[in-house]
Amino acid sequence: MGTDHRAVWVIAEQINCHLQSVSLQLIGQARKLADQLGTLVEAILLGDKIEQPARQLIAAGADRVYLGNAPELEVYQPELYTQIAVNLASEQQPEIILIGSTDMGRELAPLVAAHLKTGLTAHCIDFVLDKELILEQRIPAYGGLLSIVCPEKRPQMATAAKGVFATPEPDDSRTGEIVLIDIPTDLPGRVKTLEIIREEPQGVPLETASTIVAGGAGAGDIDGWKDICELAAVLNAALGSTRPAVDEGWAELETMIGQSGKMVSPEVYIGVGLSGEQQHMVGIVGARVMVAINNDDKSPIFEQVDYGIVDDCRKFLPALIEQIKQYEEKKNTCE
Amino acid sequence: MLNIVVCVKAVPDPKEACNIKIDPDTKTLLRCDVPLVLNPLDKHAMEAALQLKAQFEARISVLSMGPPEAGNIVKECLALGADQGYLLSDPAFGGADAYATAFTLAKGIRKIGSFDVIFCGMASSDGSTEWVGPEIATFLGLPVVTLVKKIVECKGASWIVKASVENGYRLAQVKLPAVFTVTRELNTPRTLSFSGIIKARKKDIDHWSLDELGVSSESVGLKGSPTIVSELNAQEENKRQVEILTGTREEKTDMLVQKLVEAGVI
Numbered sequence: 001m002g003t004d005h006r007a008v009w010v011i012a013e014q015i016n017c018h019l020q021s022v023s024l025q026l027i028g029q030a031r032k033l034a035d036q037l038g039t040l041v042e043a044i045l046l047g048d049k050i051e052q053p054a055r056q057l058i059a060a061g062a063d064r065v066y067l068g069n070a071p072e073l074e075v076y077q078p079e080l081y082t083q084i085a086v087n088l089a090s091e092q093q094p095e096i097i098l099i100g101s102t103d104m105g106r107e108l109a110p111l112v113a114a115h116l117k118t119g120l121t122a123h124c125i126d127f128v129l130d131k132e133l134i135l136e137q138r139i140p141a142y143g144g145l146l147s148i149v150c151p152e153k154r155p156q157m158a159t160a161a162k163g164v165f166a167t168p169e170p171d172d173s174r175t176g177e178i179v180l181i182d183i184p185t186d187l188p189g190r191v192k193t194l195e196i197i198r199e200e201p202q203g204v205p206l207e208t209a210s211t212i213v214a215g216g217a218g219a220g221d222i223d224g225w226k227d228i229c230e231l232a233a234v235l236n237a238a239l240g241s242t243r244p245a246v247d248e249g250w251a252e253l254e255t256m257i258g259q260s261g262k263m264v265s266p267e268v269y270i271g272v273g274l275s276g277e278q279q280h281m282v283g284i285v286g287a288r289v290m291v292a293i294n295n296d297d298k299s300p301i302f303e304q305v306d307y308g309i310v311d312d313c314r315k316f317l318p319a320l321i322e323q324i325k326q327y328e329e330k331k332n333t334c335e
Numbered sequence: 336m337l338n339i340v341v342c343v344k345a346v347p348d349p350k351e352a353c354n355i356k357i358d359p360d361t362k363t364l365l366r367c368d369v370p371l372v373l374n375p376l377d378k379h380a381m382e383a384a385l386q387l388k389a390q391f392e393a394r395i396s397v398l399s400m401g402p403p404e405a406g407n408i409v410k411e412c413l414a415l416g417a418d419q420g421y422l423l424s425d426p427a428f429g430g431a432d433a434y435a436t437a438f439t440l441a442k443g444i445r446k447i448g449s450f451d452v453i454f455c456g457m458a459s460s461d462g463s464t465e466w467v468g469p470e471i472a473t474f475l476g477l478p479v480v481t482l483v484k485k486i487v488e489c490k491g492a493s494w495i496v497k498a499s500v501e502n503g504y505r506l507a508q509v510k511l512p513a514v515f516t517v518t519r520e521l522n523t524p525r526t527l528s529f530s531g532i533i534k535a536r537k538k539d540i541d542h543w544s545l546d547e548l549g550v551s552s553e554s555v556g557l558k559g560s561p562t563i564v565s566e567l568n569a570q571e572e573n574k575r576q577v578e579i580l581t582g583t584r585e586e587k588t589d590m591l592v593q594k595l596v597e598a599g600v601i
Contacts, residue, residue: 005469008477009549013488076505078478078480078507079478087429102501103482103498103499103500103501103505104500105478106465106481106482107469107480107481109466110433110465110466110468110469110470110473111469111470111472111473111479113466113467113470114433114434114437114469114470114473117561118434118561119432119434119560119562120433120434120464120560120562121562122462122463122464122465122466123463127448127472130565136565136566137562141566142356144356144567144569145566145568145570146564146566146567146568147564147565147566147567147568148562148563149347149562149563150561150562151418151564152561153561161378164442173349182583188478190477190478190510190513191478191479191480191507191508191509191510191513191588192509193505193506193507193508193510194506194507195505195506196417196497196503196504196505196506197503197504197505197506198500198501198502198503199503200502201502205514211600219352233598234600235595242350243460244350246519247349247375247376247460247519249462249523253499253518253519253520254474254502255366259463260458260463261466264565267598267599268595268598268599268600279463288598289594289598290575291591291594291595292577300576302383302579303574303575303577304574304575305575305577306575306576306577306578307577307578307579307580307591307594308577308578308579308580309438309579309580309587309591310579310581311584311587315584316584316587316588319584319585319588320588320591320592322588323588323589323592324592324595324601327592327596327601328601331601
C-alpha cells in the first residue's frame, strides 16, 4: 500500500448510541477515495457506551476508529468535541475529513476547519479525485455543478447531507483497529450543552414518504401556505418546502428539501408555487412521477416534471382539494 | 453597556436568484442585474440586537464586507435602529470563501473594538455554507452557538440559549463575549419605519479598506481563501417531457385527480 497520502477521515456521529446513517454513508465515500489514494479510512467517534457503533463503522469500511468513550462525551459538547478532533487531526494530519451535515456537523465542521486553518466545502453531492489526486468537492449551483478544491491546505474538508450517498453493506467479517483516545481536561469551559431534547416527529416523515407535496414562495402568504399543507394532509403526503418558504416563516426548517436541507426519494412529488431552483430539485432523487403547479408557464419547473398545471395555486388548490375529497368519498361509499 | 455587533451580507435578491445562470459556453456567471438585498436571515440577527437594545443599555454596530453597493444594506440596518455602520470594502476582499470572509470580518470586529455579543444569520441565501459565524468565533477565540432559535436567559454575562436540532432543541450555556448564529424562528423582524429612515440620515458608515484594516492582501479575498472553484459546469438538468394539463379549472382538477389515481396516490 502506498504511503504518499495520509488517511481519509470521517467524523462520525451517534445519537443515543445509534450511528447517524450519514456517518456510514460517508465511510462508503471515504473507502472509495482511500482505495484510489492507497491509504486508510479512519473515523472519529465520540460518545458514551459506543463500542457497538464503533464496530459498525469498521463493518462499513473503516480501518481504524479513534474512540472517545466517556460519560462527558455522551452528547455533543462544542469545546470538547472540537478540541479532540483538532488535536487528533494536528497529530495525524489526515488528507481528507468528511462530516455529515447534521445539526452537530454543521457547527463542529467549521470550528475544526478554522482551527486547522483549512477550507471547508458545504453540502457536497459528489466527491471525485482529479488527476493530481486532489479532492473535487462538487456542489450544485446556478443551474450547474461547481467543483470546489482546496489545493494547498490540508486536510481537505467537506460536509454532505444524509441520503446523498448510499449506505455501504455491512461486512461483519471486516477487521479494524479501535484506538481509545484521551479526553482533554484543559478546556476554557465557556460554552456547554446542558441538554438535548428530541421529540418524535409529527406527521409523515419526509425521508421515507412515498408522496411529497412541496411548496415554495409562490404560496404568496400564510393562507396560501395553509392550502399547500391541506393538500399534503388530504393526500396523506409529507410536507416539503423550499428555502424561500422557510425564510418567509411559513415552513419549518425541518421540511426544507434540497442541497442544504433533506434529500428525499418519493414515488410521487408535487411541487406547488416553486420555480424548480436547482438547490431544491437536487434534493429529489428518483421520483417516479413529478407534478408541478405554478402560475408562470415559463417557470423552469415545467422542464423537470411529468405533469404541469399552469394556474394560480391560491385558486387552484382549494378546487383540487375539494375534488380529491369528493373522489375519496365516492370511493369509500363504493367499497 | 452591552456592545452588540451584527454581521450582515448583501446577497442577490433570493426572489430573482434563479435568474443567475452559468453561461454554458464561457462558463461564467450571467447575473442578469439581480439587485443586492439584505440576506433574509440577517434580518433576524438585526432584530435580535434591536430587542436586546429595548431591554438593556446597548449599542448596535452593523458590519458588512462587500462591494460599495453593499453600503445600502448597512444603511437599511441603520434605519432599522443600529447605531453605527461599518463596511469593509476593497477590491482585495473580492472572491473570498467562507474562511477568508470570516477572517476579514473578525479583523473588522477587532477594529470596532468593543463586543459582548456578535449576531450573524445562520446562513446566507447565496452561499448557504453556515460557516462564517463559527469561523469568526474561532478567529476571535470566542465561544459560539449556531442555529439559535430562542434566547432563554440573557441577564448578566452567562446566557442560556435554545439551538435548533432536528426534531428538538439543544439548551446551551455560554459566557459572553460570544457569537450566535440565528434561525428565523428566533423572532419576527420589524419593517422599516419612516422615522427610522429619517434618523438614519444622521448616522455614519465607516468604510474600511485593506490598509485601514491593517491586514496583508495575502490573507483576504481570493488569495486568502483555502478553497477555490476549479470548474463551473452547466449541468444537463434532469429534464422530463412535460405534459401540460389544460382546460378550465374544473377540467384541470379532474385530469390531475385522474393522474394521481393512476400514480396510486389516491
